[in-house]
Amino acid sequence: xxxxxxxxxxxxxxxxxxxxxxxxxxxxxxxxxxxLAKCRYVKAxxxxxxxxxxxxxxxxxRFLCLHLGIDPDAVEKIxxxxxxxxxxxxxxxxxxxxxxxxxxxxxxxxxxxxxPAGQEFLREALTxxxxxxxxxxxKSVPDLIEFDEGRIE
Numbered sequence: 001x002x003x004x005x006x007x008x009x010x011x012x013x014x015x016x017x018x019x020x021x022x023x024x025x026x027x028x029x030x031x032x033x034x035x036l037a038k039c040r041y042v043k044a045x046x047x048x049x050x051x052x053x054x055x056x057x058x059x060x061x062r063f064l065c066l067h068l069g070i071d072p073d074a075v076e077k078i079x080x081x082x083x084x085x086x087x088x089x090x091x092x093x094x095x096x097x098x099x100x101x102x103x104x105x106x107x108x109x110x111x112x113x114x115x116p117a118g119q120e121f122l123r124e125a126l127t128x129x130x131x132x133x134x135x136x137x138x139k140s141v142p143d144l145i146e147f148d149e150g151r152i153e
């Protein structure tokens with residue numbers, strides 16, 4: 001039987017966040033729905049749990065924004081100041097470049113963690129979660145997110 005993360009080993013888990021593999025409806029960009037959901041969570045609750053706050057507007061959020069040539073704070077500001085969700089989407093599309101190069105970002109995104117250094121990171125994270133037996137099965141950072149949030153058994 002394969003292992004599951006030790007409860008609480010990575011801190012509080014927000015199962016309400018969308019899958020790392022869910023594309024943004026208007027652009028096709030992976031991770032954008034998660035970043036927007038984290039912004040919405042901060043707007044509603046004032047902050048993310050510590051386990052998520054450490055990478056908020058950093059990590060994959062920042063990598064996505066670097067790819068798009070935008071500031072993560074600009075995305076957060078849109079979510080914080082827009083009224084309806086339709087306004088968020090309209091303002092976001094105005095902020096984003098015309099060509100978001102979704103195919104390039106998505107390929108790069110699903111391979112995050114596949115370098116030798118990335119594989120070492122995954123090995124350390126899975127070991128800390130009590131799941132060293134899952135090394136080699138959890139192949140990328142998005143997989144690790146899915147595993148930690150219970151979408152990969």
